Amino acid sequence: MHECIDQFGSLIWSIARRLTRTRADAEDAVQEIFTDVWRSAGRFDPNQGSEKVFVATIARRRLIDRMRRAAHQARTESTDDIDSLGWADPGNSAEVCAEASAAARAVMQLRPEQRQVLELGILQGLSHSEIADVLQMPLGTVKTMMRRGLIQVRELMGVTNAASDGVRS
């Protein structure tokens, strides 16, 4: 488990910092995420995907849960601002896992407005409602764009269904 902390600590910390309001929130979240990761380790199948995506999936789930709890606290009031985010072609960087590279290339093929919805929801952690407010779009439109965007990215990534079966509630 210590090796797990060494291996994924920075990744989880980075994700937590991105999707929480303060460093204190991020620290609490990281502790919860590691517990979830250890509990879920038995479901990981190295033949069906990378450890990074598995860990990131668990981290996101926990962070979304925490965001729901803090739904009344606007994330725009963050005391620790995080720079604007976005996707870019990862090139051939060895630091980027295969799924992330495929996802980056896939999302670049989406229409700009669709990409923006995914960016706000996934990279900035906004809810459907918050995205609708930010983009001045009907909620139903946001949900549709999100759903279609995820489906398209998935298809473009060429992910097999079995690959995402490891992390289930």
Add this chain to the structure above:
Amino acid sequence: MQNPRLVELLVQRAVDGLNSSERAELKQLLSEEKYVDAGRFEYTAAALLLAGDVENNVPEEMPHSLRERLMAQAETFEASMSPPPRQSSAQPRVISIAGRSRSATAAPAVSAPPPSQTAQRPSRKAASWQGKVGWFAAAASVLIALAGWWPRLEMGGDPTVETPAVASTLEQERQQLLAQQGVLRRTWQTTQDPASSGVTGDVVWDPRTQNGYVRFRGLQANNTNELQYQLWIFDGTRDERYPVDGGVFDIPPGQREVIIPITAKLEIRDPAMFAVTIEKPGGSVVSSRDRIVVVAPVAAG
């Protein structure tokens, strides 16, 4: 997967999360489908997250203090994964907050280590796998090994292996902890709950080592099929609505006094109050607080 509502809920889960009714609806819909890739959108979203600047920038190192806490947390978790000793009818089991099981009776100590000690930690061989096939594969192997141990132990296992008697050790450990400087000791205060009647005891907590014990006299034995007790620790630095889960435990019948070691799931930075509630079997993530059995405010000490 054709059901549009099912797709909608899976996307919702991947982006916003679900409330309890939506989770129930999703569970129902999933049970009706022959095959559904339930994690598809969460997986895709995670890949997209990694594809963002998280991966394009040099990841920020987590604070050293957090890393230290995680290391301690790992030790606690690893200990909680150890299988329980084989139960004996003569020695009622006390389920510890860490998930370990200990005898509540003052039986003679047995020096031989429990069989679990050989199974609870990854072996050197397992550790050597980690460099080859990754931490998860090794961890999965350990968990599978543990899964193999548990049923055998619960059903009796090797009759020549004695259950270690540790009740006297627990009391000794508690006394040793009490002798340390800076250790808190607070007595339980009863409530209006019927289960609270006649309950006495105390909680001992060492903020420095994050260890402690709860002791009860007169706390009713519980039917584990109907309810379990759960300890909560209120931390002054955290949201009062979400006390730290201290774990679920049972009180076996016929015990005059029960001591249970505390292993908090998260670091307790500023202990404000300890409380025991009655919860459904398995405990709760967030207690409804309908049945609070005893409390021990730290300020009352």
